Amino acid sequence: MQTTTVFLVLLALSAVGFALGRRRSQQLAAAGPGMRGLHSLPKHYGYMAALWAGLPALFLLVLWMAFESRVLHDLIVAELPQQVQVLPDSELGLYYNQIVSHAGGGSSAAQLDEAQQLAAQRYQGLVHTSSLLKAAMVALVAVIGGLLALQRIAPALRARNHVENIFKWGLFACSFIAVLTTLGIVLSVLFEAMRFFQSIPLTDFLFGLQWSPQMAIRADQVAASGSFGFVPLLVGTLLISAVAMLIAVPMGLMSAIYLSEYASRRFRAITKPVLEVLAGVPTVVYGFFAALTVAPFIRQLGESIGLSVASESALAAGIVMGIMIIPFVMSLSDDIINAVPDSMREASLGMGATMSETIRKVLLPAALPGIVGGILLAVSRAIGETMIVVMAAGLSAKLTINPLEAVTTITVQIVTLLVGDQEFDSPKTLAAFALGLVLFFVTLLLNVAALYVVRKYREQYE
């Protein structure tokens, strides 16, 4: 039986459990102490029976689905001829996949040997048994769970507390998903990166000045053996981020100052949402804009004054990234400038300072830690930004700090290494995970530092 069918049957059983539980509590109440004698509302007894019927069976179903393919694999492989069993893992995997696809009606029998055809029949049989067994077991567990719950129903049973406890655990599980996600990120990236560092030494990665991840496919090929020096990527990433910050920080900061200190309430009410539209534009749109409009424009501009500008210059990607980050810097600095106590403003103005003197000599020094924190967050955004650089920055890793040349970034390399071919064991694809590891930790570090600085600053004025 299909998993969805089993699931629907399970839902139906739970519903039956709900109805039975509610009726039983009502019957008990009518026979004995009356409705007031029940500890909880009848529906709570219903919920309890439904949960007892549904949850353990659902758990079993999930476990079954998780392990079914692995158990089947082991059972089939154990029955294969000896000479097949000793094949290396990748060949055995291919052999096994042929069996499975034949059993599913995917490929014709002509391509398979006799042992495979036998195994395919056996596989079909096993899948059939497994699905029947799965349905039967799930139904059985659901019925037993429901009956146990029904058995326990008594007027004094604290069904509401019981049900609510289960719900609370469910709520906790939902919030724990955040922890699981972080754990998943760290483990998956770390695990693959460790496999990468088994073939490429860590020092070569961290201090190498060459990045050319093309590996020779056969050992006797003359092609470059592939070098995985991470420095050019880091320099390229920092170069583009620096250009972006040169655009975003002055513009974002000045906009925030103007809007919070000078602009009228109405002007601010209209302007702020309009500028925030820039933050809502999808990054792929910025990438398109950078690659097809800004880059050719800068190239022509450079040529007209006699400079040679690469068509995928760091400047174009950086400028567009800067535009994207303006609203981010603006709203962060806006919050921080508004958090400076008015008494400081008034004291300075009262001494005869002009508004701009107050801003430069009083507000900004007071807000500086917060602004630095905001800038750190913006840098972390710039480093992790992907689509703009994938579309507008280069692919070749050049070690340069000239913004008119094409450079590549960490995120660009992750995308180019992983899109397309998917051989999961070559250092080439594993390198992407090593880069992901670096990216994750660099941005994490920047975020933690920024949050720390901002929090410290807030405490100062609270």
Next chain:
Amino acid sequence: MNSTNSRQDNHDTTAIIQASLKKRYAREKRFQWYGRIAVLMGFVFLFILLADIVIKGSPAFTQHYIQIPVHLEAEQLGVDPGSGSEALYSADYQGAIKSSLRDLFPDVSGRKQKRLLYKLISAGAEYDLRDMVIANPELIGTRTDLWLRAHSEAGSYLKGQALADTPESERRVKDLQIGWLDSLREQGRTQTRFNTTFFTQGDSREPELAGIKAALYGSFFTLLVTFFLAFPIGVFAAIYLEEFAPRNRLTDVIEININNLAAVPSIVFGLLGLAVFINFFELPRSAPLVGGIVLSLMTLPTIIITSRAAIQSVSPSIREAALGVGASKLQTVFHHVLPVAMPGILTGSIIGMAQALGESAPLLMIGMVAFIMDVPGGVTDPATVLPVQIFLWADSPERGFTEKTSAAIMVLMGFLIVMNALAIYLRKRFELK
């Protein structure tokens, strides 16, 4: 003596201040102007960005058609006049179009010229013709004027995009073709129509046949998965953290995790999806299911943080009143707090969904960059989403795809504007309460 001195000093100081005031006021003015310029620049950037896309994209909503007298000889089509639709389905319509074009321009000779001539009409025109004939089999054996879809290069000349003053070698539309197109236009044999193909077809190698329907469906299925995962999980997590979580280490760890996840680059979520969902759990590649799961993990922090703020802003009197009449904590939250907080929660969720709709980097990692012609029928079919379709088209060298890219961006931005407007409307209503 002393007093005259100090008066003198005073006078001097006033003079100094008077002199410096001018400078200080000038500096004040300058500073204000810096601020104005910064705000103005932001507006200018936004305007250029939007104008650039609208100017590049609007031609994509029209499609040129060329009228050609087509002879549908049964012999040439390879069908009998009375044969059924199956034979009509596989008949040689391309040959019919080609010979009709040759008849229209009898002085065309040589393979090269002929090939240029055939390139006036889209490769998809034969399918249009096929559908016409199947719908109306009496056309066979007649010579009718039919409107056929123009090739994208010919179309771009007719739209006035390919200029005749650039050297021929740099142009896709050659001088010969321009001559033919001009004469067709003079005879009134060209026509502009609204480009319905763009909304009713999937991706194609030919710009004039490419559409966003498959990508729209892919986006829809992906967002569906994202919403059904991220919304309940996010709201439940927010409820737990606001109403039930004890103040302890574990709660702190969860909160720190949520704040950090909000700032993790989106591409890292793609790596997670690739390593965990595709390689470990062996879920199908390129499927909206995996895309939706990855995007829901990405939008969870946004939804949790905004939902927490909404739950926090519910007045404590509501909680106390519910608890006072004997509701349990859970009943209080689900029956009384949540309904009041719902507009705020929905606002945050819509903003999170808008983020997910515009996101493309993590989806590249899990293989949603495939060339998808067919509209996906479910969450496990191979699919692509609108932003990734934009990325794919932006990479194509054909000029026709540039305008398709911009047009797809216009559609995407349209959806985002609607979603954000809805969020703002909900927030406004929420604030009124």
